[in-house]
Amino acid sequence: MNESPRDPFLAFVADDVCRKVVAEAATQFGWNPGQVLVGGLQDAKRALTDVPTPNILLLDVSGSADPIEGVVSLAEVCDAGTRVITIGSVNDVELYRGLVDVGVDDYLLKPLGVGTLLAAFKRATAEPENIADVEESESLDGRLVVTIGARGGVGASSIAVNAAWMMAHEQGLRVALVDMDLYFGTVALAFDLEPGRGFREALENPARIDSLFLERALVRESENLAVLATEASLDQPLRFNSGAVDLLIEKLRSNFDVVLIELPRSLLPSCPSVLTEAEVIAVVSDFTLAGMRDTLRLSSLINDIKAKGQVAIVVNRAGFSPDLEMSQKDFEHGIKRPVNHVIPNDIKPLAKSVSEGTSAAAVAKSGKFVTALRDLVGQMSGGKAEEEQPSLLKRLFRK
Ligand SMILES: Nc1ncnc2c1ncn2[C@@H]1O[C@H](COP(=O)(O)OP(=O)(O)OP(=O)(O)O)[C@@H](O)[C@H]1O
Ligand SMILES: [Mg+2]
Numbered sequence: 001m002n003e004s005p006r007d008p009f010l011a012f013v014a015d016d017v018c019r020k021v022v023a024e025a026a027t028q029f030g031w032n033p034g035q036v037l038v039g040g041l042q043d044a045k046r047a048l049t050d051v052p053t054p055n056i057l058l059l060d061v062s063g064s065a066d067p068i069e070g071v072v073s074l075a076e077v078c079d080a081g082t083r084v085i086t087i088g089s090v091n092d093v094e095l096y097r098g099l100v101d102v103g104v105d106d107y108l109l110k111p112l113g114v115g116t117l118l119a120a121f122k123r124a125t126a127e128p129e130n131i132a133d134v135e136e137s138e139s140l141d142g143r144l145v146v147t148i149g150a151r152g153g154v155g156a157s158s159i160a161v162n163a164a165w166m167m168a169h170e171q172g173l174r175v176a177l178v179d180m181d182l183y184f185g186t187v188a189l190a191f192d193l194e195p196g197r198g199f200r201e202a203l204e205n206p207a208r209i210d211s212l213f214l215e216r217a218l219v220r221e222s223e224n225l226a227v228l229a230t231e232a233s234l235d236q237p238l239r240f241n242s243g244a245v246d247l248l249i250e251k252l253r254s255n256f257d258v259v260l261i262e263l264p265r266s267l268l269p270s271c272p273s274v275l276t277e278a279e280v281i282a283v284v285s286d287f288t289l290a291g292m293r294d295t296l297r298l299s300s301l302i303n304d305i306k307a308k309g310q311v312a313i314v315v316n317r318a319g320f321s322p323d324l325e326m327s328q329k330d331f332e333h334g335i336k337r338p339v340n341h342v343i344p345n346d347i348k349p350l351a352k353s354v355s356e357g358t359s360a361a362a363v364a365k366s367g368k369f370v371t372a373l374r375d376l377v378g379q380m381s382g383g384k385a386e387e388e389q390p391s392l393l394k395r396l397f398r399k
Contacts, residue, residue, distance in 0.1 A: 006079070009121075011036040011058035013087070018060060018112065025117035041070035043078055053082040061088045061099075062110065068098040070110040073101065083124045087112060092244025093206040123212050126145035142176075142253040144309075145260045145380045146278040148268075150285040150294040155316035156348060157181075158360070159284055159343070159373065161190045164369075164373040165359035166377045168225035173257040176218065178248075179229035180271075181264040182238060188229040191221045192357030196333050199230040206244035223335050226256070240349055245271045251294055262290040272305055279309040280380050282341075286391055290333040299335060312340045312379055320345035329374075340379075343372040 009031040013019050016038065023033035035054075038281075040063045048057075049320070057078070061067035067088065078084075086099055089110040106120050147163070149156030164177040179185035182203070188195045196217040202208040218226040232238065245341045252259045263274055275281055283298050285291035295313060302311055313335065318325070332338050349364030356363055361370045 006082075007035060007054040009035050009056045009058070010048075010054040011060075012039040012041070012047075013058070013060040014038070014040065014063050018087070018110070021112050021114060022058065022117060024119065025114045028114065029118060032164065033168050040064060041067075041074055041153045045074050048074070053078045055082065056085065056121065057082050058085045058087065062090075064191045067095065068102055068239070071099060071104060072102050073320045085120050085124055091205060091241060091293065093241065093247055096206050096243075097247070106210065109205050109207055117260065123210065126212070142174075142256045143258045143259060143280075143380070143382055143384060144249060144253060144274075144278045145280045145282070146263050146274055147260065147282045147284060148263045148265060148298065150265070150283055150298055151288070151291050154284050154286045154291060155343075156284040157186045157190065157262060157315060159282065159314065159376070160260055161187055162359045162361045162370065162373055163282075163377045163380055164225060164258075164260045165221070166373070167258055167260075167359045167381050168222060169361070171377075171381055171384075172336075173384060174255075175225050175258045175260060176256040177225065178252070178259065178261045179227070180261055180267055180274075182232040183234060185229050185231075185262070185264075187262060188219065188227050188231075188361070189356050190353070190357070191227060193219045193227055193229075195219065195227075195229040195231060197227055199373060200232050202248060203244050204239045204241055206241055206247045208246065210246050211251075214255060228252075240270045242271050242273070246273055249274065249277070259379060261290045262381070265294075268301070275302060275307045276305055277309075279382060280309065280312055281307060281309055282312045282314050282376060282380070284314045284316055287315055287328070287331055289326065291315075292326065292331050296335045299337065299372050310379065312376060313337065313339045314343065314376060315339050316343045317345040318342050341372070341376045343376075344368045 008024055009026060011022050012037060013022055019036050019038055023036040026036055027033045041059060064070045079233040084104045084156055085106045086104050087108045087110060091109055099107050105124050108116055146157050147160040164175050167173045168175040177187060179187035196219045198208060198213060198217045202213055218228050220226050249259060261274055276323055281302060283295055299311060328339055346367055346369035349360040349367040349369055352363045353360040364370055
């Protein structure tokens with residue numbers, strides 16, 4: 001169609017402040033800063049009609065009443081292969097999804113930093129193979145499983161860590177273990193892993209949850225087990241975006257067989273959909289009175305929000321402190337439902353696992369803790385391991 005060569009980059013931004021930042025980032029990236037123009041979607045459309053469109057087109061949609069419609073209309077004049085990065089000032093997951101659905105690569109939130117722009121330029125100019133690796137498995141529909149401690153210290157993290165390890169190592173499933181306890185989580189620590197980058201930022205801004213985010217933010221315990229965690233600074237409040245959580249889960253489910261989320265109780269009001277969408281919700285308690293009260297409160301909440309999955313009531317550390325514990329019968333009477341899994345107190349393998357930086361299941365395969373946990377692990381994976389026992393070839397290709 002068009003004979004003249006394409007520019008590597010062209011930007012239309014709403015104001016001069018934005019122009020300066022984008023021009024600085026363009027310069028640092030080796031592009032001509034003169035390619036950053038002040039203008040909206042209409043100006044971009046006018047300028048690009050009947051000329052070759054650039055490889056990377058950056059559009060500021062903040063002045064547009066209907067950014068999605070604007071981008072669609074602009075697409076009519078864009079050549080195939082032009083990758084579009086949008087910037088805007090609305091932090092809205094629906095807008096982000098809409099833009100991605102119509103073919104936009106990224107949506108960056110204002111105020112922009114040079115670093116954010118450079119990272120976006122890098123992603124947009126990356127070889128397409130990078131993205132294809134992850135998106136090849138987009139149709140997979142991973143099971144969503146949640147563990148939630150009814151009280152602090154009852155062993156919810158120990159259960160999440162070990163269940164994830166067992167599904168990955170014993171059942172051959174690809175598991176993403178997500179620690180939503182952003183300030184005090186211990187999941188990465190349990191595996192002696194340094195958390196990856198960007199998890200906290202992604203929870204504040206869904207625009208950051210692209211395919212490459214998974215590569216940056218997840219750290220691997222092994223080929224089959226990936227961990228998503230962070231150690232958020234204690235002096236920074238979290239500006240949680242519940243749409244970002246939904247998007248993150250969707251992304252993880254399309255790339256893993258099982259997504260196991262450890263959800264601290266304090267986050268329940270911020271992301272109820274984690275519970276409504278989960279296939280299995282394991283509520284972990286001990287046999288104490290306070291544990292009983294809060295197990296009852298949690299199971300009532302799960303009932304009220306009409307969560308569609310199974311609820312597994314798990315009592316951990318049973319026998320730890322007989323003087324403080326009530327009988328199973330009294331506990332069940334109190335919570336008005338049966339306990340589904342009782343896991344005994346079994347300190348040795350847990351202590352050993354801490355000192356070795358791995359799961360108890362790795363150091364005491366047939367110990368009491370691990371044996372008792374196996375039933376719950378089976379419920380979590382829901383027979384997926386047997387159904388999907390992947391052939392060697394299939395597993396090689398799914399890496
Ligand atoms: N069945 C068990 N037998 C013996 N010790 C256990 C058992 N389960 C967990 N523990 C130990 O109990 C302690 C608390 O466990 P864990 O950190 O998993 O609890 P948690 O519910 O995640 O706590 P938090 O509320 O602080 O996040 C840890 O030292 C762990 O090793
Ligand atoms: Mg914990």
